[in-house]
Amino acid sequence: MPKTFTLKKGLDIRLKGEAEKTLREVTALHYAVKPTDLIGVFPRLLVKEGDTVLAGTPVFVDKYRDNICFPSPVSGTVAEIRRGDKRLLLEVRIEPDGKNGQIDFGAADPSKLLIRQRPYGIIANPEQSPKAIHVSAFDTAPLAPDYDFIVKGQGEFFQVGLDALSKLTSGKLHLNISHKTTAVEFLNSRNVEINTFKGPHPAGNVGVQIHHLDPVNKGDIVWFAGVQDVITIGRLFREGIYNPDIILALAGSEVLKTGYFKTRRGACIYKMVEGNVKDGNVRYISGNVLTGTQIRHDSFAGYYDSMVTVIPEGNYHEFLGWALPGLNKLSFSRSFFSWMMPGKKFTVDTNLHGGERAFVMTGQFEKVLPMNIYPMQLIKAAIAEDIERMENLGIYEVEPEDLALCEFIDTSKTEIQTIIRNGLELVRKEMS
Amino acid sequence: MKALRNYLDRIKPQFEKGGRFEKLQSTFDAFETFLFVPDKTTRSGSHIRDAIDLKRTMSMVIIAMVPALLFGIWNTGYQHYLSLGQQPGFGPIVGYGLMKVIPIIIVSYVAGLGVEFIFAQYRGHEVNEGYLVSGMLIPLVMPVDIPLWMVAVASIFAVTIGKETFGGTGMNVFNPALLARAFIFFAYPAKITGDTIWTGGLTKGEGVVDGFSGATPLGNAAAGAMDKIPSMYDLFFGFIPGSIGETSKIAIILGAIILIVTGIGSWRIIVSGILGGITMTLIFNAFAVNDYMTLSPLTQIMMGSFLFGMVFMATDPVTASQTNRGKWIYGFLAGFFAIMIRVFNPAYPEGTMLAILLMNAFAPLIDYYVVEANISKRLKRAVTAVKS
Numbered sequence: 029m030p031k032t033f034t035l036k037k038g039l040d041i042r043l044k045g046e047a048e049k050t051l052r053e054v055t056a057l058h059y060a061v062k063p064t065d066l067i068g069v070f071p072r073l074l075v076k077e078g079d080t081v082l083a084g085t086p087v088f089v090d091k092y093r094d095n096i097c098f099p100s101p102v103s104g105t106v107a108e109i110r111r112g113d114k115r116l117l118l119e120v121r122i123e124p125d126g127k128n129g130q131i132d133f134g135a136a137d138p139s140k141l142l143i144r145q146r147p148y149g150i151i152a153n154p155e156q157s158p159k160a161i162h163v164s165a166f167d168t169a170p171l172a173p174d175y176d177f178i179v180k181g182q183g184e185f186f187q188v189g190l191d192a193l194s195k196l197t198s199g200k201l202h203l204n205i206s207h208k209t210t211a212v213e214f215l216n217s218r219n220v221e222i223n224t225f226k227g228p229h230p231a232g233n234v235g236v237q238i239h240h241l242d243p244v245n246k247g248d249i250v251w252f253a254g255v256q257d258v259i260t261i262g263r264l265f266r267e268g269i270y271n272p273d274i275i276l277a278l279a280g281s282e283v284l285k286t287g288y289f290k291t292r293r294g295a296c297i298y299k300m301v302e303g304n305v306k307d308g309n310v311r312y313i314s315g316n317v318l319t320g321t322q323i324r325h326d327s328f329a330g331y332y333d334s335m336v337t338v339i340p341e342g343n344y345h346e347f348l349g350w351a352l353p354g355l356n357k358l359s360f361s362r363s364f365f366s367w368m369m370p371g372k373k374f375t376v377d378t379n380l381h382g383g384e385r386a387f388v389m390t391g392q393f394e395k396v397l398p399m400n401i402y403p404m405q406l407i408k409a410a411i412a413e414d415i416e417r418m419e420n421l422g423i424y425e426v427e428p429e430d431l432a433l434c435e436f437i438d439t440s441k442t443e444i445q446t447i448i449r450n451g452l453e454l455v456r457k458e459m460s
Numbered sequence: 461m462k463a464l465r466n467y468l469d470r471i472k473p474q475f476e477k478g479g480r481f482e483k484l485q486s487t488f489d490a491f492e493t494f495l496f497v498p499d500k501t502t503r504s505g506s507h508i509r510d511a512i513d514l515k516r517t518m519s520m521v522i523i524a525m526v527p528a529l530l531f532g533i534w535n536t537g538y539q540h541y542l543s544l545g546q547q548p549g550f551g552p553i554v555g556y557g558l559m560k561v562i563p564i565i566i567v568s569y570v571a572g573l574g575v576e577f578i579f580a581q582y583r584g585h586e587v588n589e590g591y592l593v594s595g596m597l598i599p600l601v602m603p604v605d606i607p608l609w610m611v612a613v614a615s616i617f618a619v620t621i622g623k624e625t626f627g628g629t630g631m632n633v634f635n636p637a638l639l640a641r642a643f644i645f646f647a648y649p650a651k652i653t654g655d656t657i658w659t660g661g662l663t664k665g666e667g668v669v670d671g672f673s674g675a676t677p678l679g680n681a682a683a684g685a686m687d688k689i690p691s692m693y694d695l696f697f698g699f700i701p702g703s704i705g706e707t708s709k710i711a712i713i714l715g716a717i718i719l720i721v722t723g724i725g726s727w728r729i730i731v732s733g734i735l736g737g738i739t740m741t742l743i744f745n746a747f748a749v750n751d752y753m754t755l756s757p758l759t760q761i762m763m764g765s766f767l768f769g770m771v772f773m774a775t776d777p778v779t780a781s782q783t784n785r786g787k788w789i790y791g792f793l794a795g796f797f798a799i800m801i802r803v804f805n806p807a808y809p810e811g812t813m814l815a816i817l818l819m820n821a822f823a824p825l826i827d828y829y830v831v832e833a834n835i836s837k838r839l840k841r842a843v844t845a846v847k848s
Contacts, residue, residue, distance in 0.1 A: 043508075317507045318508070320507065337507075339507065342501050343500075345498065346496060347461045347496055348495065349496070349497035350515040351519060358510070359510050359512045360723075362723055363512055363520045363724065364516075376508040377501075377508070378501040378507050379499070379501055380502055381497060381510065382514065383513070383514075383586050385513075385514045385630065386629060386631060387630050388777055389517060389724075390782040391777070392723075394784060405783075405831055420835040420838065432505070436506045436509060437510045439513060439514055445505035446504050
């Protein structure tokens with residue numbers, strides 16, 4: 029009998045444009061491996077433009093941990109290596125040759141798995157053994173894809189992936205599922221400890237789940253992987269190939285026909301959004317609206333993202349906007365009358381809705397953070413770069429995504445996720 | 461609206477760096493953002509943001525104060541004509557009230573906001589909305605016959621010393637509105653105590669009918685005249701002399717409901733404050749060495765500015781405790797001390813102001829212990845994890 033955790037705090041943001049449960053297949057024009065998706069990686073390139081690669085060919089390695097390499101998702105040629113300011117490596121674009129050539133690994137090599145660890149959200153060190161591994165089998169973020177739909181028919185790979193993961197830790201392998209899940213692929217999983225979570229966002233965040241199951245103390249290392257990562261691992265162990273086929277959800281109020289796309293990691297989204305987005309100034313986001321990364325309509329989905337969201341930009345002036353009754357305004361507070369319409373779905377744009385201020389309101393963040401952590405105090409410690417205080421207040425237990433809702437509801441429009449990331453990076457540098 | 465927007469866009473460059481009016485940049489920005497929500501979009505982190513901002517938050521608090529203000533205006537006229545022994549209609553009563561109250565509000569806003577604008581420009585900040593609330597609170601806690609220059613001096617003192625010295629809105633230790641009142645209380649005690657100050661015109665000795673003293677219920681209680689405390693009905697609806705906004709409990713409760721429903725005022729502080737007041741009164745009742753100590757908890761809560769203070773002053777998020785557990789302790793002690801000071805302090809009949817200011821000073825200490833408890837729990841967990 030799985031243990032159930034009921035979380036009361038949090039907020040489900042109801043947006044228009046949920047992904048329809050239809051699956052389309054799409055062959056992207058390009059694929060890319062982007063070091064910018066990976067925290068704390070200093071890439072050293074192994075390929076140059078014009079090289080041919082197979083699915084699984086290492087494209088670059090981490091300069092400081094060269095046992096971690098980053099494989100090409102497809103076979104093809106390296107079309108372009110894009111760099112940004114100060115020659116920062118932005119992305120390695122690979123043009124597929126359609127031959128599906130791949131390296132036969134025979135025995136699987138877990139160092140190419142790109143499993144991440146907590147704290148810091150960096151790629152796990154294959155030489156360490158984590159105290160536990162967590163897999164969150166659902167996502168509660170706004171418009172998040174439904175993993176019950178994604179995992180359908182891939183139960184075998186998922187199970188093999190779990191079996192492989194369970195060998196990597198001396199501790200427990202946790203599979204954290206939603207109380208609403210009906211997917212037999214999850215419910216019938218073996219060799220794992222199944223935990224059920226119930227509650228609003230961020231109940232689906234693996235960090236929140238870890239906090240309730242087995243919190244990260246100073247010095248602890250916990251690994252985590254997403255459902256699609258587990259499937260990729262399963263494929264690697266079953267077939268001996270690196271084949272990062274994934275299902276990507278396309279959602280958001282500005283998408284004409286939402287749905288799910290069968291593609292690969294690092295796919296260019298152009299084919300999915302071409303002619304499929306409403307006119308006007310829109311923002312393309314790889315990931316969800318709370319934590320995702322802004323991308324262009326012809327660039328690539330992030331490595332760990334399972335969705336692409338398209339929402340309107342909000343660069344307009346609104347006359348007395350703060351004073352209107354606000355029937356169509358989404359707010360966690362009840363200061364707009366929209367709170368009287370529970371269940372209503374909103375179109376929300378990227379407007380900041382106000383200017384940045386010093387912290388004034390208190391007790392708000394606590395309402396959307398289902399963790400025994402004082403968010404305001406932690407944020408202030410991070411701003412003050414006080415490492416000891418951050419440690420004391422639980423910086424090891426959070427990732428920016430866990431405080432994304434705090435940032436969303438913040439009256440003072442503080443950039444909380446950036447503050448937390450900087451705090452984590454500061455601690456990581458100090459500890460290494 | 462488009463014409464207005466175009467006009468603003470046209471004159472904006474003059475207020476930017478190098479423009480003719482660059483010294484008024486903060487002022488322009490304050491008015492521009494008042495008229496139009498800025499077109500700024502999210503750059504990092506969450507791509508969508510809650511529709512609420514500080515302007516909305518502060519305007520909600522002002523809306524919550526409106527019932528108390530409206531009643532205060534009416535009651536000012538009502539008490540005035542009562543002292544004259546006249547009973548004119550609704551029109552003259554409200555007319556007199558407006559004539560007395562509106563100037564106080566204007567002076568409070570002009571003086572306080574003036575200082576805010578200067579500091580914002582000096583520091584290169586946007587003008588913070590905090591004073592919108594303070595500027596309304598100050599008139600509501602003033603006696604109606606207060607000289608206007610005193611309101612101005614008190615507002616300037618509160619903003620300069622109470623807030624900007626500490627870094628502006630969000631950084632202050634003491635509630636600015638209470639500080640303004642405390643300033644007058646200590647600098648000009650004669651102008652904020654006594655029986656005549658609470659009724660419009662009474663200080664000037666305008667004709668008084670026999671039997672009208674102008675004393676507040678607390679004034680009577682402190683003088684030992686328990687029989688002169690008005691009926692519960694008058695106390696509840698507020699047909700009594702007192703500071704402009706404090707008299708009507710029904711209006712304050714209405715404001716409390718708005719604050720709690722919108723989630724802007726902390727219900728924890730309001731509830732625990734009232735609980736604290738009740739607890740202190742019950743302790744007094746148990747000993748009851750004088751008449752004042754025998755008053756029931758309900759009477760104590762209905763008298764004076766207790767309820768107004770707990771709803772609008774103690775809940776100021778900046779100066780209250782920031783943690784939820786801390787809010788319970790902070791509110792409880794504020795209510796507890798308010799009644800204690802009221803009953804024991806012979807110099808001044810009301811204790812709410814001093815009690816809340818005292819708790820403002822202790823709020824960070826309360827938070828410190830609450831947060832330390834969380835820290836030690838985390839450390840303990842880490843230590844046991846290492847052992848096992």
